[in-house]
Amino acid sequence: MTDRMRFGIFLAPFHKPGINPTLALEQDLELVEWLDRCDYDEVWFGEHHSAGSEISASPEIMIATSAPRTRRIKLGTGVVSVSYHNPLWVAEKIVQLDHLTRGRVMLGLGPGSLPTDAAMIGLSQKDTRGLLADGLDVITRLLRSEEPVNFENDRWTLKDARLHLRPYSNFDLATAAVASPTGPKLAGKYGTGMISIGATTAAGFDALALHWDVIEEESKHYGHTPDRSKWRLVGLCHIAETMEQARRDVEYGIEHWFNYFQEIAAFPQMSMPGQNAKEMIDFINDSGFGAIGTPEMCRAQIDRLWKQSNGGFGAYLMLAHNWANFDATRRSYELIAREVFPHFQGHHLSTMNAAMRAQKMRPELAEIHAKAVETAQDNYAAEKETRSHKASEPAE
Secondary structure, eight states: OOSSOEEEEEEOOOOOTTSOHHHHHHHHHHHHHHHHHTTOOEEEEOOOOSSSSOOOSOHHHHHHHHGGGOSSOEEEEEEEEGGGSOHHHHHHHHHHHHHHTTSOEEEEEESOOOHHHHHHTTOOHHHHHHHHHHHHHHHHHHHHOOSOEEEEOSSOEEEEEOOSSOOSSOOEEEEEESSSSHHHHHHHHHTOEEEETTTTSHHHHHHHHHHHHHHHHHHHHHTOOOOGGGEEEEEEEEEOSSHHHHHHHHTTTHHHHHHIIIIISOOGGGOOOOSSHHHHHHHHHHHTSEEEEOHHHHHHHHHHHHHHTTSOOSEEEEEOOOOSOHHHHHHHHHHHHHHTHHHHHSHHHHHHHHHHHHHHHHHHHHHHHHHHHHHHHHHHHHHHHHHHHHHHSOOO
8 A cells, every 4th residue: 555646747758840939848848837837746748859759858957947947856766778778877867866955856767758859869779678677776775875887788888887976865756668678677577667558558557466476575585575555557537517618728749649659659568549639538438447537437547457456556647638719728727726635635525524523513502503503682672672671661
């Protein structure tokens, strides 16, 4: 069992090619400010370098820019594509951000998702998972020990490498997982958290309980204690006051989002049917891939994930998708904060129980109150009569 469930977003981000990129990035930062005001716990920024839609090349820059604009929300790399970078510099940059944010950073690591990114630096997709494993080994050694690190593979050479600064805090470290066992194996081996990015895909959903079994097995082998509170599941939601409103909202951008995965990004695990907005919305809802509708539907999706995880998880992250315009998007996140958070954080119970207790006691207390008012009125009438009688008596 975990403690209070946390909520956040996984911000790739997605934007329609051709729009003003400066304004799009500024809007992403405004969204993070809004989430901070709505009491969200976390935001994870992506790293992508091609394909036109996911236009954040550096999660570290997004964190540095968001930090002074927010108050308490934690800011993570979601994720650094380790295979693209020397792991010493990955560790150095997150430690500097740890100091600058006074401990509000989180480090998420993955192999690199877009084949078009890897191709530009001569890297084959078949090599990225191995490089993630090598990089994670180096990064954890640098962060957890002051001993020098020596390492060499076909891509990196480190000689007596040390961090320039020690970490400011014991910040969260997490590996990405979709459907393969690579992410959970690394999480168990190195004692990190895990971000199940494909939790609501058919393959990802089916693998949830298996992934935790892998973490427990690897953790036991390497002497770590697995912690479900560090397991984050990513899902898709757009919420409005009514189902009809939610469906109208997402007509703004859902077709572009589907087209990106159907025609542009080479993600076979994200191949989705649908030729128009109606078919796409129906697929999202009918398949369990997401929830486009009411707060009750969002709660139902989280309940479904909780049961499938066979023991619970620590945080639910919504994939920021830009299906709706900015006003409707902000409203969706606000409704989730108002009407979904309390059901998974326990805040709704005290007020609901107080209302039920008051309702049960109302008839008796209302009768007592009515009698008290009646008594007060009778007493006042008696006082008036006494004063009137005294006023009518002749003076001596």
